[in-house]
Amino acid sequence: MIELDGVWKTFPARGSDTAVEALRGVSLHVPRGEIYGVIGRSGAGKSTLIRTINGLERPTCGEVRVDGIAIDKLDERALREERRKIGMIFQHFNLLSSRSAFGNVALPLELLGLSRREIEKRVTPLLELVGLGDKRDRHPVELSGGQKQRVGIARALATEPKVLLSDEATSALDPETTRSILALLARVNAELGLTIVLITHEMTVIKEICHRVGVIDDGAIIEEGPVHQVFAHPQTATARSFVGSLAGRELPASIKAELGAPVEASSQTILRLTLTGEAATQPTVTKLARALGIDVAILGGQIDSIGGHPFALLFLGVPTASWTSGAVSAALASPDIQLEMLGHVA
Amino acid sequence: MSPELLRLILDSTLETLYMVGVATLIGTLLGLPLGIFLATSGQGELFAAPKLNGVLGVVVNATRSTPFIILVVAIIPFTRLIAGTSIGTTAAIVPLTIAATPFIARIVEAAIREVDYGLVEASLAMGATPLQIVRKVLIPEALPGLVLGITLAVVSLLSNSAMVGAVGGGGLGDLGIRYGYQRFMPEVMLVVVIVLIVLVQGFQTLGEYVARRVNRRLRLVCPLKSGPP
Numbered sequence: 001m002i003e004l005d006g007v008w009k010t011f012p013a014r015g016s017d018t019a020v021e022a023l024r025g026v027s028l029h030v031p032r033g034e035i036y037g038v039i040g041r042s043g044a045g046k047s048t049l050i051r052t053i054n055g056l057e058r059p060t061c062g063e064v065r066v067d068g069i070a071i072d073k074l075d076e077r078a079l080r081e082e083r084r085k086i087g088m089i090f091q092h093f094n095l096l097s098s099r100s101a102f103g104n105v106a107l108p109l110e111l112l113g114l115s116r117r118e119i120e121k122r123v124t125p126l127l128e129l130v131g132l133g134d135k136r137d138r139h140p141v142e143l144s145g146g147q148k149q150r151v152g153i154a155r156a157l158a159t160e161p162k163v164l165l166s167d168e169a170t171s172a173l174d175p176e177t178t179r180s181i182l183a184l185l186a187r188v189n190a191e192l193g194l195t196i197v198l199i200t201h202e203m204t205v206i207k208e209i210c211h212r213v214g215v216i217d218d219g220a221i222i223e224e225g226p227v228h229q230v231f232a233h234p235q236t237a238t239a240r241s242f243v244g245s246l247a248g249r250e251l252p253a254s255i256k257a258e259l260g261a262p263v264e265a266s267s268q269t270i271l272r273l274t275l276t277g278e279a280a281t282q283p284t285v286t287k288l289a290r291a292l293g294i295d296v297a298i299l300g301g302q303i304d305s306i307g308g309h310p311f312a313l314l315f316l317g318v319p320t321a322s323w324t325s326g327a328v329s330a331a332l333a334s335p336d337i338q339l340e341m342l343g344h345v346a
Numbered sequence: 347m348s349p350e351l352l353r354l355i356l357d358s359t360l361e362t363l364y365m366v367g368v369a370t371l372i373g374t375l376l377g378l379p380l381g382i383f384l385a386t387s388g389q390g391e392l393f394a395a396p397k398l399n400g401v402l403g404v405v406v407n408a409t410r411s412t413p414f415i416i417l418v419v420a421i422i423p424f425t426r427l428i429a430g431t432s433i434g435t436t437a438a439i440v441p442l443t444i445a446a447t448p449f450i451a452r453i454v455e456a457a458i459r460e461v462d463y464g465l466v467e468a469s470l471a472m473g474a475t476p477l478q479i480v481r482k483v484l485i486p487e488a489l490p491g492l493v494l495g496i497t498l499a500v501v502s503l504l505s506n507s508a509m510v511g512a513v514g515g516g517g518l519g520d521l522g523i524r525y526g527y528q529r530f531m532p533e534v535m536l537v538v539v540i541v542l543i544v545l546v547q548g549f550q551t552l553g554e555y556v557a558r559r560v561n562r563r564l565r566l567v568c569p570l571k572s573g574p575p
Contacts, residue, residue: 054471083473094468098486107482108472159472 007062037210087156091168146177166198228309248302259343266344279336373446381454438515457491490561497553
């Protein structure tokens with residue numbers, strides 16, 4: 001549905017600023033009906049990336065196709081036509097304060113030249129869909145952040161687009177509102193079969209609704225894959241730091257401080273276990289303890305299911321002797337289990 | 347005060363209102379599109395034309411930096427071309443309009459620039475044409491600022507209109523100078539000043555009322571509805 005091939009975007013030097021290469025050869029393929037997340041720090045190029053998809057930015061070179069149409073080759077008039085098939089929502093909502101919720105959703109339809117009757121017929125069910133049926137005459141100033149974003153979503157859906165672009169749509173919202181907005185996006189994706197590309201700097205957003213994720217750094221997608229895979233086995237430092245930002249992904253600081261005791265003088269060895277697939281739902285830890293007749297301390301971790309894929313990350317303390325003998329490694333040998341020795345404590 | 351004098355004051359007030367009214371109307375008709383263009387024709391903007399923008403900016407500034415009394419006499423040939431005569435109340439409308447247009451244009455420009463660029467971007471993403479963005483987004487969103495700005499222009503025109511006596515334009519200012527000052531009739535001067543104060547106050551109040559009416563944001567900040575929120 002959305003294809004980017006070798007897209008570069010260079011902003012020319014201006015005054016004393018040097019030229020900026022915002023995108024450096026980004027290639028991306030998002031099939032129909034997928035929710036694709038792009039995660040990156042601010043300045044990594046994610047905003048530029050999403051803006052090339054609806055032609056708000058024209059790539060310096062490379063190709064952008066949406067539903068087979070080369071967006072980057074269109075003239076202004078044709079581009080406007082295409083943009084009507086691509087909805088977009090924004091971090092700061094960008095609603096007209098002079099219009100009610102109804103008026104805001106009606107705007108893209110007025111631009112199309114639809115009659116009042118047709119507009120009424122399309123806006124009302126959209127407001128119902130986003131759960132604002134009773135707020136149609138409210139102005140943005142009377143709405144909460146979450147409600148404003150719901151208006152934004154209804155507006156983006158008004159022209160019945162095939163693609164929805166979300167530019168940090170939940171970054172200005174509190175965690176609870178974020179979840180409800182993400183649930184709405186997931187519903188829209190499932191019910192209307194909409195392809196969604198979202199950009200964010202929050203891993204929880206990716207975890208919550210995305211099917212696939214691309215990690216962008218310094219203008220390039222440096223890692224990409226199904227969300228559960230990137231979660232379980234991040235390959236790059238950037239991806240690891242994003243994944244690590246979630247609760248339970250780091251060794252508790254008190255234990256971290258004690259690592260580094262010499263092996264001979266230590267009593268416990270600290271391990272990081274990453275369990276995916278079957279291993280994540282089975283009694284892996286108690287099995288280990290029983291098989292080797294040892295005590296296992298669970299020091300921290302996270303157990304979760306990402307897009308229906310069970311996943312667990314555990315920090316364990318095992319007797320040093322059982323580690324040095326190789327018994328623990330042998331007992332945990334499985335393609336679903338990744339084992340990493342972090343150090344020893346006295 | 348004699349009935350003749352009262353009659354004179356009434357006539358002068360009507361002359362002032364006539365000059366200021368027509369100059370505001372034409373000044374707005376010219377200044378609104380000019381101001382919108384100034385606000386949207388910079389590099390990378392909706393109607394990008396940086397060179398024309400620069401030239402118009404210079405013209406606007408030049409007009410605004412000419413003292414009004416100098417402008418009135420300097421453009422007498424042009425006034426004659428437009429109004430058929432260079433003296434009288436109708437002729438005075440020409441310099442008033444020429445002074446009002448760039449003033450209104452700058453005020454409109456400032457009001458339009460106040461509109462969050464995010465709204466323009468959102469409209470572009472919806473497939474809006476530049477003209478649609480002006481009509482459906484920029485003007486409605488800037489409306490309260492535009493109304494207050496035009497109110498400001500009216501008040502400044504009232505003050506300018508006091509100087510058109512130099513070309514026989516009449517009006518309250520002219521009356522104050524000729525009767526109040528030159529004929530030593532302080533009571534006329536006093537009445538002129540009071541009428542001007544009342545006019546300015548009246549226009550300001552009206553402008554603020556209209557601005558509040560068109561501004562849903564302000565209206566909602568000070569709730570008119572009774573009962574619990």
